[in-house]
Amino acid sequence: MHPAQVVASAFAFTILVGTALLMLPNARVGPDSATFMEALFTATSAVCVTGLTVVDTATYWTPFGQIVILALIQVGGFGIMTFASVIGLAVVRKLSLRSRINAAAEAKSVGLEDVKGLVVGVVKISLIIEAAVAVLLTIRFLFGYGEPFGRAVWLGVFHSVSSFNNAGFALFSDNMISYATDPWICLPICAAIILGGLGFPVIMQLRKHLRTPLKWTMNTRIVVAGTIVLLVFGSVYITALEWNNPNTLGPMDWQGKLLAGFFQSVQTRTAGFNSIDIGQMDSASLLGMDVLMLIGAGPAGTAGGIKITTFAVLFFILWAEVRGDVAVNVFGKRLSRAVHRQAITIVLLAVAVVITATAALMVMTDISLDALLFEAISAFGTVGLSTGITAGLPPAGQVILILLMFIGRLGPITFASALALRERRSTYELPKERPIIG
Amino acid sequence: MHPAQVVASAFAFTILVGTALLMLPNARVGPDSATFMEALFTATSAVCVTGLTVVDTATYWTPFGQIVILALIQVGGFGIMTFASVIGLAVVRKLSLRSRINAAAEAKSVGLEDVKGLVVGVVKISLIIEAAVAVLLTIRFLFGYGEPFGRAVWLGVFHSVSSFNNAGFALFSDNMISYATDPWICLPICAAIILGGLGFPVIMQLRKHLRTPLKWTMNTRIVVAGTIVLLVFGSVYITALEWNNPNTLGPMDWQGKLLAGFFQSVQTRTAGFNSIDIGQMDSASLLGMDVLMLIGAGPAGTAGGIKITTFAVLFFILWAEVRGDVAVNVFGKRLSRAVHRQAITIVLLAVAVVITATAALMVMTDISLDALLFEAISAFGTVGLSTGITAGLPPAGQVILILLMFIGRLGPITFASALALRERRSTYELPKERPIIG
Ligand SMILES: [K+]
Ligand SMILES: [K+]
Numbered sequence: 071m072h073p074a075q076v077v078a079s080a081f082a083f084t085i086l087v088g089t090a091l092l093m094l095p096n097a098r099v100g101p102d103s104a105t106f107m108e109a110l111f112t113a114t115s116a117v118c119v120t121g122l123t124v125v126d127t128a129t130y131w132t133p134f135g136q137i138v139i140l141a142l143i144q145v146g147g148f149g150i151m152t153f154a155s156v157i158g159l160a161v162v163r164k165l166s167l168r169s170r171i172n173a174a175a176e177a178k179s180v181g182l183e184d185v186k187g188l189v190v191g192v193v194k195i196s197l198i199i200e201a202a203v204a205v206l207l208t209i210r211f212l213f214g215y216g217e218p219f220g221r222a223v224w225l226g227v228f229h230s231v232s233s234f235n236n237a238g239f240a241l242f243s244d245n246m247i248s249y250a251t252d253p254w255i256c257l258p259i260c261a262a263i264i265l266g267g268l269g270f271p272v273i274m275q276l277r278k279h280l281r282t283p284l285k286w287t288m289n290t291r292i293v294v295a296g297t298i299v300l301l302v303f304g305s306v307y308i309t310a311l312e313w314n315n316p317n318t319l320g321p322m323d324w325q326g327k328l329l330a331g332f333f334q335s336v337q338t339r340t341a342g343f344n345s346i347d348i349g350q351m352d353s354a355s356l357l358g359m360d361v362l363m364l365i366g367a368g369p370a371g372t373a374g375g376i377k378i379t380t381f382a383v384l385f386f387i388l389w390a391e392v393r394g395d396v397a398v399n400v401f402g403k404r405l406s407r408a409v410h411r412q413a414i415t416i417v418l419l420a421v422a423v424v425i426t427a428t429a430a431l432m433v434m435t436d437i438s439l440d441a442l443l444f445e446a447i448s449a450f451g452t453v454g455l456s457t458g459i460t461a462g463l464p465p466a467g468q469v470i471l472i473l474l475m476f477i478g479r480l481g482p483i484t485f486a487s488a489l490a491l492r493e494r495r496s497t498y499e500l501p502k503e504r505p506i507i508g
Numbered sequence: 509m510h511p512a513q514v515v516a517s518a519f520a521f522t523i524l525v526g527t528a529l530l531m532l533p534n535a536r537v538g539p540d541s542a543t544f545m546e547a548l549f550t551a552t553s554a555v556c557v558t559g560l561t562v563v564d565t566a567t568y569w570t571p572f573g574q575i576v577i578l579a580l581i582q583v584g585g586f587g588i589m590t591f592a593s594v595i596g597l598a599v600v601r602k603l604s605l606r607s608r609i610n611a612a613a614e615a616k617s618v619g620l621e622d623v624k625g626l627v628v629g630v631v632k633i634s635l636i637i638e639a640a641v642a643v644l645l646t647i648r649f650l651f652g653y654g655e656p657f658g659r660a661v662w663l664g665v666f667h668s669v670s671s672f673n674n675a676g677f678a679l680f681s682d683n684m685i686s687y688a689t690d691p692w693i694c695l696p697i698c699a700a701i702i703l704g705g706l707g708f709p710v711i712m713q714l715r716k717h718l719r720t721p722l723k724w725t726m727n728t729r730i731v732v733a734g735t736i737v738l739l740v741f742g743s744v745y746i747t748a749l750e751w752n753n754p755n756t757l758g759p760m761d762w763q764g765k766l767l768a769g770f771f772q773s774v775q776t777r778t779a780g781f782n783s784i785d786i787g788q789m790d791s792a793s794l795l796g797m798d799v800l801m802l803i804g805a806g807p808a809g810t811a812g813g814i815k816i817t818t819f820a821v822l823f824f825i826l827w828a829e830v831r832g833d834v835a836v837n838v839f840g841k842r843l844s845r846a847v848h849r850q851a852i853t854i855v856l857l858a859v860a861v862v863i864t865a866t867a868a869l870m871v872m873t874d875i876s877l878d879a880l881l882f883e884a885i886s887a888f889g890t891v892g893l894s895t896g897i898t899a900g901l902p903p904a905g906q907v908i909l910i911l912l913m914f915i916g917r918l919g920p921i922t923f924a925s926a927l928a929l930r931e932r933r934s935t936y937e938l939p940k941e942r943p944i945i946g
Contacts, residue, residue, distance in 0.1 A: 289944055354871045356877075387853065391853040414829075415829040418822055428795065432790070506599070
């Protein structure tokens with residue numbers, strides 16, 4: 071089996087185990103068990119670290135059910151980070167093998183040792199960041215809100231893990247709306263989300279070379295710069311459009327507006343918490359968030375979407391064309407031409423999947439385009455934000471979301487790696503010709 | 509001045525002249541003159557062969573006003589076809605100059621003689637096709653609907669010119685809804701639209717080599733194949749989704765459904781007539797039409813959009829990646845690599861313009877995303893279909909549509925030609941590197 075098939079099977083198996091566990095009578099509050107659909111949807115959403123829900127996580131599931139969800143999130147987060155990092159390493163090795171034939175000894179393919187090292191690294195980084203954020207949150211829940219110690223720890227751990235893994239599951243029925251203006255809750259969560267979204271290779275490099283950006287790889291530079299640009303743009307866009315909306319930022323003071331606007335912008339890096347009611351946001355805000363959610367965050371991290379790097383490649387191609395450069399140069403290096411076509415392919419497929427799914431949802435329901443497009447992108451980008459329509463969708467619509475979450479979680483990474491790792495059939499060059507563009 | 513600036517200025521000047529003429533008291537029915545905004549919007553829509561209207565063409569304008577509109581359509585259609593054909597020729601000449609240095613005599617740049625020849629060719633082809641379709645329509649209006657001879661000729665000429673130039677202006681208050689099931693009206697109009705949408709270079713080549721496709725250029729092959737694929741897809745998609753819609757195809761018999769579904773599919777090639785009420789269509793149909801309208805038809809014709817060739821280049825890149833080919837080969841030729849980046853650039857800019865305009869319209873109004881997105885793509889693609897919101901938009905919204913029509917009409921062609929014709933700064937190659945994609 072191809073490694074991608076192994077990983078897809080492992081994800082599917084984990085989802086099925088999660089579904090079975092969530093269908094146990096003691097996972098759901100009250101005498102009844104959860105239905106198969108509820109359990110399957112929740113397990114998929116957790117393993118794919120999406121955060122879309124058809125039932126209220128806080129009141130529907132027992133502490134046991136919530137622990138299952140937390141475990142699924144952690145397994146899903148570990149899984150995707152490790153897999154993507156291994157793939158990333160394999161691509162680097164393969165490319166260096168190609169370009170330095172004389173130094174072949176240096177360029178062996180990825181072995182079991184490397185994978186072990188990566189897994190240990192991913193687990194260590196994850197646990198350290200999750201622990202730090204959990205402590206901060208626990209202290210706040212304990213002293214700021216007078217929660218009993220045990221519950222404060224549970225809230226701290228759950229939301230920390232949910233944040234770092236960009237899962238967006240919350241143990242409050244209104245998600246984070248009650249804490250919209252509390253920086254002691256919102257900012258640690260944002261920090262965990264952003265770190266998780268940078269991706270493992272970037273975190274590792276920042277740990278070593280934080281103060282020497284000249285040593286950063288192109289991947290690190292693009293992810294860091296892209297994260298900053300998207301966060302600033304998203305914060306300004308959302309805060310400006312919602313500033314006077316009486317159902318979202320309107321009633322807050324200006325510090326609150328800025329915090330909640332920033333928080334919501336961070337969520338599109340594809341965490342999926344919400345501290346304002348998404349369903350009450352202006353449709354222009356939703357459209358902007360659609361774009362941000364589809365882009366997502368860095369590769370080989372816990373975030374979804376097509377990834378900042380993929381989007382950046384297209385942007386740099388555009389910029390080189392506008393400037394009239396022969397090569398696409400980024401931060402003093404030439405962007406490999408093979409990457410151009412891979413990025414286009416990923417984006418086209420992503421757009422095609424999202425539009426097809428949205429059209430299918432439109433045929434099934436009478437819900438408006440902006441809510442359905444938002445929902446489809448949220449599922450595909452494994453974001454988990456919703457205007458509130460998830461639970462009301464017909465079963466076939468929920469199946470579409472389940473498929474979108476699964477494809478969105480594994481599709482871009484496996485597809486891109488398959489493209490990058492495959493041996494090209496080398497054919498003779500045909501005479502070239504060009505159609506008229508534009 | 510750069511040729512593109514000349515053409516943009518000429519278009520702007522023609523629009524201003526048209527605006528002035530339409531503001532004359534005898535252009536509008538009744539004692540009042542049209543307002544500046546009404547006249548500007550109508551003139552822009554006519555010169556850019558879009559067909560969006562803020563007033564009813566049939567009842568608001570006098571025959572004089574309608575003649576002005578017809579003249580603007582014809583000038584706009586001639587203008588864009590000639591300009592695009594000259595540019596296309598210049599690109600071919602320049603490329604052959606580059607690749608055959610020894611045959612430099614053969615590869616001179618485009619001179620006045622060539623332009624004259626092209627203008628004559630464009631005018632001849634346009635008038636022949638328009639005359640043929642006008643005769644067919646006149647006969648039908650005369651004998652099928654008992655219109656008096658003068659009016660039948662006027663209706664035939666107006667709708668023929670409006671069709672071939674992909675303008676979509678109609679002299680009936682319900683556009684073509686009354687003729688939805690009449691093939692003698694609908695099919696000649698569709699023929700004119702499709703021919704205009706193929707583009708001048710393709711029409712010329714088909715005239716010479718209709719029966720010998722082996723002699724066709726890559727441009728002709730892509731446009732012909734793409735037109736067929738998009739027409740079939742659009743017809744099936746629209747007809748299937750609207751089959752039982754009581755407000756569109758529902759009441760018709762099956763021949764009528766097929767005809768009206770095909771007719772509406774042809775309109776997305778960016779003509780803009782409608783024989784069913786667009787505002788009553790399923791939103792899934794609108795979404796599919798969004799995609800078709802953004803793609804548009806062939807280059808160097810009267811249609812708008814990013815053009816079939818641009819979309820096809822992206823599709824072929826995707827297909828080559830999926831197959832694992834080293835080069836992107838199309839119909840036995842290699843697709844020039846420079847074209848890859850140009851196509852990406854055009855599509856990215858088009859999507860960015862449409863999304864930005866849609867977001868701006870959403871901020872200004874409370875209209876739903878599907879209607880506004882449809883309107884923005886219709887304006888940018890110079891299609892002219894509308895769910896019926898055009899006249900009700902605030903003045904700032906109508907200004908956005910005017911800008912979209914102008915940018916959509918001239919942007920892709922001038923921008924693409926600037927990219928294709930520019931001398932590249934040749935820099936030394938930097939060492940290459942790649943970020944992680946997906
Ligand atoms: K998420
Ligand atoms: K049109």
